[in-house]
Amino acid sequence: MTNDIKTIGVLSSGGDAPGMNAAIRAVVRACVYHKLECVGVYRGYEGLIEGDFKDLNARSVKNIINRGGTILKSARSKAFFSKEGRLTAYNNLKNKGIDALVTIGGDGTFAGASVFSNEFDIPIIGIPGTIDNDINGTDFTIGYDTALNTVVEAIDKIRDTANSHNRLFLIEVMGRDAGDIALNAGIGAGAEEILIPEQDMGRGRLIESLKRSKKSGKTSSIIVVSEGDQIGKNIFKLANYIEENLTGYEVRVTVLGHIQRGGSPSCFDRVLASRLGVKAVDALIDNQKNVMIGIRHNNLICVPFIETLKTIKKLDLELIRVADITSI
Numbered sequence: 001m002t003n004d005i006k007t008i009g010v011l012s013s014g015g016d017a018p019g020m021n022a023a024i025r026a027v028v029r030a031c032v033y034h035k036l037e038c039v040g041v042y043r044g045y046e047g048l049i050e051g052d053f054k055d056l057n058a059r060s061v062k063n064i065i066n067r068g069g070t071i072l073k074s075a076r077s078k079a080f081f082s083k084e085g086r087l088t089a090y091n092n093l094k095n096k097g098i099d100a101l102v103t104i105g106g107d108g109t110f111a112g113a114s115v116f117s118n119e120f121d122i123p124i125i126g127i128p129g130t131i132d133n134d135i136n137g138t139d140f141t142i143g144y145d146t147a148l149n150t151v152v153e154a155i156d157k158i159r160d161t162a163n164s165h166n167r168l169f170l171i172e173v174m175g176r177d178a179g180d181i182a183l184n185a186g187i188g189a190g191a192e193e194i195l196i197p198e199q200d201m202g203r204g205r206l207i208e209s210l211k212r213s214k215k216s217g218k219t220s221s222i223i224v225v226s227e228g229d230q231i232g233k234n235i236f237k238l239a240n241y242i243e244e245n246l247t248g249y250e251v252r253v254t255v256l257g258h259i260q261r262g263g264s265p266s267c268f269d270r271v272l273a274s275r276l277g278v279k280a281v282d283a284l285i286d287n288q289k290n291v292m293i294g295i296r297h298n299n300l301i302c303v304p305f306i307e308t309l310k311t312i313k314k315l316d317l318e319l320i321r322v323a324d325i326t327s328i
């Protein structure tokens with residue numbers, strides 16, 4: 001299919017995620033392959049508004065597939081919320097001769113893309129990039145697998161010291177509204193309890209469960225707490241509560257924080273990002289617009305932005321069951 005697209009802009013926006021560079025590399029090289037021009041937009045929508053652009057060629061993206069972060073930098077732009085900001089962005093795009101955009105990010109990125117695309121009739125394709133894995137319409141987002149491995153590696157180390165001192169550790173992991181990191185890393189690291197925003201366990205039940213574990217012979221405990229969980233909202237207060245209501249354990253807190261957002265991407269994330277990047281350019285050539293490229297059962301699919309913005313993903317009850325059974 002032919003169309004008028006000659007130049008594609010690419011940007012990363014929102015929280016960065018390992019593998020974003022691999023996606024940028026794939027978009028740039030797919031453009032070169034299809035004889036299209038590619039322009040990098042720096043700092044997400046902020047860069048669109050400020051006209052912070054750089055022409056990219058196949059060599060501009062050399063040696064980045066293995067690097068965490070994003071060479072295009074990222075930002076959460078407040079100015080893009082205003083019509084005035086978006087008009088400036090549109091004028092900059094037109095002046096630079098950019099006909100279409102590929103935006104790499106999370107739901108906030110797609111919400112902005114959707115408004116912008118509808119307002120100015122500019123084709124935009126989204127690529128899901130966030131460690132949270134909280135986007136509807138895709139089984140996986142770029143960066144999630146790497147973050148899981150980072151978390152599991154950290155918890156393995158904490159387990160060593162927890163064991164030596166018979167301690168209970170509360171470990172806070174990222175995932176603002178989604179428990180995917182907590183649940184999967186918790187299972188992978190053999191956590192005793194996993195607290196996630198999608199399911200309110202309640203402090204009383206947590207204490208009862210910890211008492212049962214202790215009675216069954218456990219001498220140390222790992223509790224993974226998602227940052228968005230209600231009872232773990234203030235993890236230090238939760239630690240005090242546990243110490244006051246459970247005898248025999250010293251309690252310690254570790255907040256893993258932004259360590260989860262950095263590091264060299266896993267092979268899974270590199271391959272996923274490469275596939276999504278190539279497909280995003282294919283989609284623009286195919287006259288698609290306002291869609292995110294997702295992956296479902298290992299097939300790449302186009303998901304309308306509007307579908308990606310729907311409320312929280314459904315909780316995987318099978319995983320909850322596995323966590324309950326394997327932590328006995």
Ligand code: F6P
Binds near residue numbers: 174
């Ligand atoms: O959305 C990714 C994420 O890392 C969340 O898990 C976390 O709540 C948030 O970003 C942190 O944002 P910031 O880096 O802006 O503090």
